[in-house]
Amino acid sequence: MRGFITDPAGRAGLRLTDELPEPNPAADEAVVAVRAFAINHDERNLIARRPDGWRPGQDVAGVVVRAAANGTGPAVRTRVVCYLDWEGWAERVPVPVHRMAPLPDAVGFEQAASLPIAGMTALRALRVGGAVLGRHVLVTGATGGVGQFAVQLARAAGARVTALVSKPSRVEQARALGAHRVVTSLTDESGAPFHLVLDGVGGPVLADAIRAIAPGGHLAWYGNPGRDGAHIALADFYAQGWNAHIVGLISPAPEETLGEDLGILVQLVADGLLRPHIGLTLDWTATADAFAALADRTLQGKAVLTIPA
Ligand SMILES: NC(=O)c1ccc[n+]([C@@H]2O[C@H](COP(=O)([O-])OP(=O)(O)OC[C@H]3O[C@@H](n4cnc5c(N)ncnc54)[C@H](OP(=O)(O)O)[C@@H]3O)[C@@H](O)[C@H]2O)c1
Structure with a gap:
């Protein structure tokens, strides 16, 4: 079977090999023929x-070609999306049924x-902020992989959304995601104080964001690409x-509800409330090129690789 393995001599530290064993699924695992996968910032590290x-x-979509032996989960030929820990960049992959959701047509x-x-x-x-209807929410790194979804989901939940982007050339993209206000730094005009901050940048941006939280508010800190110079004081x-x-x-915690939450996300896409912004789509043999675009920060949105049926 064909798939990627790590190889320090390969571009992006990867090599495509034809010599992988076929999946040997556990009783609660279905086998999925992968049709598309995405790459993430942290996968480089x-x-x-x-x-x-x-x-x-980790991020995979495809078709079930063998149902789980214990009788749970989707049937053969069901189109699914899956959240894996590893092994997903291959023609076929075993997936625990609680880590997948069927795709709406x-x-x-x-x-x-x-x-x-x-x-x-x-x-x-x-969810860290509870009900956000009518409340002010700040999303940092707003045009990145996570940020684009955070802006759209906050908007869909009824929040007043401020998007913080890295440079003026990102402003239009953040507006198109539905942000009410787009800023390149936090000032008095940014929409603060914020009931909730979603921070995927860290570093000095995190300290600035803390100074903009409302009394008793929440900040969910999930990313750190701007880590240099981080200093937080009481x-x-x-x-x-x-x-x-x-x-x-x-x-990924809690793990048991990954499938349930994937189901929520794909239904929001089907309903038109969430529109994945895909900045680059390539055949999977060009995965190293997608990593190059992610590394030099020219990518807007997600990079997706496809595997022909
Ligand atoms: N905790 C978790 O479970 C979890 C899950 C997923 C991701 N993450 C982490 O979350 C972070 C974002 O992930 P991602 O997939 O969204 O990455 P991404 O697609 O590379 O997006 C990163 C975003 O941060 C911005 N950015 C990067 N460095 C910056 C800096 N120094 N100052 C201001 N903005 C900066 C980028 O802006 P430009 O594109 O304009 O440069 C981009 O909008 C990463 O650190 C990732 O490892 C954590």
Whole structure:
């Protein structure tokens, strides 16, 4: 079977090999023929850290070709989206049934593959703030993989959304996602104080965001690409965020409800309330090119790779 393994000598630390074993599923696992997968920011680090021959791949969409032996989960020929820990960048992959959701007819493989990690992180981060109807929500890194979903989900939940982007050339893209206000730095005109902050940038942006939280508000901190220079002081909370809460969000937890939450995300896409912004779609043999676009920050939205049927 064909699939990617880590190889420090390969571009992006990857090599496509024809010599993988066929999946050997556990009783609660279905086998999925992969049709599309997405790459994520953190997978670059994961690939660099893992030993040679490790098999990456977390965001996957495809078709069930073998149902779980214990009789649970979707039947053969069901189109599904899956959230995996690894092994997903291959022709076929075993998937625990609680980590997948069937796709509505209106949702394509490429759209679905863009959702698992990025969409799950945005959905679960938004829940940190409870009801956001009419309340002010700030999304940092708003045009990134997670940020684009966070803006749209906050808007769909009825929040007044401020999007913080890295540079003026990103402003229009953030507006198109539905943000009420788009800023390149946090000032008095940013819409603060915020009931909820969704922060995927960290570093100095995190400290600025803390100073903009409403009293008793929440900040879900899930990412750190801007980590240099991070410094948080108790005094930052004195600005206005008295007794505010910071949650270090680890989005795959809880694991048992990953399938249920994937089901929510794909239904929102089918209903037209969530539109995955895919900036790059390539055949899976060009996965290294997609990582290059992610690394040099030229990518807008998600990069998706497709595997021919
Ligand atoms: N905790 C979890 O469970 C979890 C889950 C998913 C992701 N993450 C983490 O969340 C972060 C975002 O992930 P992603 O997939 O959305 O990545 P991404 O697609 O690369 O997006 C990153 C976003 O952050 C912005 N950004 C990067 N460096 C910046 C800086 N120094 N100052 C201001 N903005 C900056 C980028 O803006 P430009 O594109 O305009 O440069 C982009 O909007 C990553 O650190 C990732 O590892 C964590």
